[in-house]
Amino acid sequence: MTANNQLYHSISLSLLLCLGLFAIQVTSRTLQDDSIIYEKHEQWMVHYGKVYKDLQERENRLKIFKENVNYIEASNNAGNNKLYKLGINQFADITNEEFIASRNKFKGHMCSSITKTSTFKYENASVPSTVDWRKKGAVTPVKNQGQCGCCWAFSAVAATEGIHKLSTGKLVSLSEQELVDCDTKGVDQGCEGGLMDDAFKFIIQNHGLHTEAQYPYQGVDGTCSANETSTPAATIAGYEDVPANNENALQKAVANQPISVAIDASGSDFQFYKSGVFTGSCGTQLDHGVTAVGYGISNDGTKYWLVKNSWGNDWGEEGYIRMQRSVDAAQGLCGIAMMASYPTA
Ligand SMILES: *[C@@H]1O[C@H](CO)[C@@H](O)[C@H](O)[C@H]1NC(C)=O
Ligand SMILES: *[C@@H]1O[C@H](CO)[C@@H](O)[C@H](O)[C@H]1NC(C)=O
Numbered sequence: 001m002t003a004n005n006q007l008y009h010s011i012s013l014s015l016l017l018c019l020g021l022f023a024i025q026v027t028s029r030t031l032q033d034d035s036i037i038y039e040k041h042e043q044w045m046v047h048y049g050k051v052y053k054d055l056q057e058r059e060n061r062l063k064i065f066k067e068n069v070n071y072i073e074a075s076n077n078a079g080n081n082k083l084y085k086l087g088i089n090q091f092a093d094i095t096n097e098e099f100i101a102s103r104n105k106f107k108g109h110m111c112s113s114i115t116k117t118s119t120f121k122y123e124n125a126s127v128p129s130t131v132d133w134r135k136k137g138a139v140t141p142v143k144n145q146g147q148c149g150c151c152w153a154f155s156a157v158a159a160t161e162g163i164h165k166l167s168t169g170k171l172v173s174l175s176e177q178e179l180v181d182c183d184t185k186g187v188d189q190g191c192e193g194g195l196m197d198d199a200f201k202f203i204i205q206n207h208g209l210h211t212e213a214q215y216p217y218q219g220v221d222g223t224c225s226a227n228e229t230s231t232p233a234a235t236i237a238g239y240e241d242v243p244a245n246n247e248n249a250l251q252k253a254v255a256n257q258p259i260s261v262a263i264d265a266s267g268s269d270f271q272f273y274k275s276g277v278f279t280g281s282c283g284t285q286l287d288h289g290v291t292a293v294g295y296g297i298s299n300d301g302t303k304y305w306l307v308k309n310s311w312g313n314d315w316g317e318e319g320y321i322r323m324q325r326s327v328d329a330a331q332g333l334c335g336i337a338m339m340a341s342y343p344t345a
Contacts, residue, residue: 041065041093048090061093068092072272083302083324087274089315096268100287102147119240121344125252130296132306133258138165139293140173140212142319144312146219148191153179154310155260155289156199160209160343162258162293164234167345172233175215182206182224190221196260196289200239200343208232242340245330250337251295254305258293261307262286262339263323270334273316277302279324284335292340295325305336 041062044050052058072086091099133139140161145154153176165171180190183202188194203209210226211233242259243249253259265288267281277298294306304322313319324333331338 037066037069038062040069040088044088044092050093064095065093068272071268075269075272082276082279083298083300084269084276084278085274086269086272089272089274090312091271091315096266096271099271100266102149120243120249120253121240122242122249122252122256125256127251127255130294131255132294132296133162134293136165137171138162138258139308140171142308142313143176143217143310145176145310148180148219148221149193150176150180150191151289151310152188152194152196152199153183155262155291156196156203156343157209158291158293158308158310159196159258159260159341160200160203160234160236162291163236163343163345166257168234173212174209174234175212175217177217177222178206178209178215178224178226179203180218181222182226184224191219192221196262197239197241197341200236200341203236203343204238206232208235236343236345238344239341240344242337242342244339245332245337247326247330247332247337250292250305250332250340251325253340253342254292254295257342258291258308259340259342261290261292261305261336263288263290263307263334263336265290265334270321273321275317277304277322277324278333280333282334284329284331284338286335286339290321292336293320296322298322305332307336 044065052061069088069092072088075082075086094102138161139158143154145151156179157174157176161172161174164174179188179194179199179202183194183199184190186201187198188202209232210230214230214233215226242253250259250261264282264285266283266285269280270278270282290310291308292305293308295304296306297303303325305325307321307323309315309319309321311319323336327333
């Protein structure tokens, strides 16, 4: 904690105490709740290294934090009908509007004008009852996109890391930043959004991607600085789309390799998802790119997709979410079956 931060802390604490003394009508119960939430926010700030620019900002954020904590607790105490729990995570001091604006930049609305590929090589594939590509060593540790809306790059890279491992036997962490900085001549626009299929197109034209170590993640738009004399670490031959609105087709694909999927991740429950099988609520306005790295059936019999996100380990189940599978809607939960695709070796 910085000295400044400490200072704001003592100022706002004494302010809180002063207000408390004058507001004699306020019950001690409310005061206690307020100091508990203040304490909780303080601990949260330390945990996430959060520093606010001034006292006003801190008070504003505390208010939002309190609303979010109330939302999370109400949801978790709502009874047994929810199969999933919410938790306080790095998004606890922002509103749902801010959450959507800063992270979910998958350009789903642009899809209709894009020609879909027609072949589906897994058309006749058999499907085991559970698949987890992490257990086969085909998934790198969970990454964190930070404030940059380049989910599309993380999704495409995770799928590329998967097919590279399956075709060469080597798991290599690849560069999202190279896509953010260099894949700028088409639809994809770095932190302002993009599409996984266009990332695959770029990777093919670029003859591959460099490693995460060679071209590390910065989380901001930069200028392309790929070293042209060094050979990319992994390449792909092509890419294909999974037939849309068909969870059975998606299952065949995921049975064979990690698959890029687009989802609607705009809900507050998605923002604060902690554990269990996520059953919604969400729509089908695709705004986030993630990677399906398996599927299975939970202890209570609920079928799920195992999905790798790019919001760090604190979010969800160590960075993953299990999303309900085989729902009534053909689009799948949150539209997961609408725009799935994968690179080919
Ligand atoms: C799937 O099986 C059908 C019928 O045998 C065949 O015509 C088709 O080519 C197969 N598809 C693929 C991708 O192998
Ligand atoms: C580019 O990569 C080559 C081979 O790895 C290395 O020798 C060279 O110093 C690099 N150049 C720059 C400008 O980083």
